[in-house]
Amino acid sequence: MGADGIHLTSQWLSDLNERPLSRSYLIGVSCHNANDLAKAAELELDFAVLSPVLPTISHPNAQPLGWREFAELTKAANLPVYALGGMRREMVDMAQGHGAQGVAGIRGLWVV
DSSP: OOOSEEEEOHHHHHHOSSOSSOTTSEEEEEEOSHHHHHHHHHTTOSEEEEOOSSOOTTSTTSOOOHHHHHHHHHHHOSSOEEEESSOOGGGHHHHHHTTOSEEEOSTTTSOO
16 A cells, blocks of 8 residues: 555554564554553554543543643653644643643644
8 A cells, every 4th residue: 555554443452462564664553541552562563642632522422531641641651652632733832741742633733
C-alpha cells in the first residue's frame, strides 16, 4: 500500500502477543487506561493516543480522564503519548505540560 505504518484500536492491541510489523513501520495505538499503555510499551509500539482526555462529541458516553489522570498515566508510560478527546489547536501547550507529545483529533484541529 505504500504506508509508513498503521494505527491499531485498543481491541486489536488486546489480541496481540507481539509487534505485528517490523520496526521499519510505525505503529500507533489507541489506549484508554494504564493496562493498554503498558501492553503497547511491552510490544514496543511507537506511540499511543490516550483518550478521552476531555468530553467529546464522538464518544458522548465515555468518561473523560481529565488532565490530572492523563498526566499520571503518561508519566508511567514507556512510549510517546498524544492527548485525544476534546482537543483543539490551542491545547498543545496544556497537553505537553501534562506529559503529552502533542494532541490528536479531527473536529478541533481540522475543518470537517
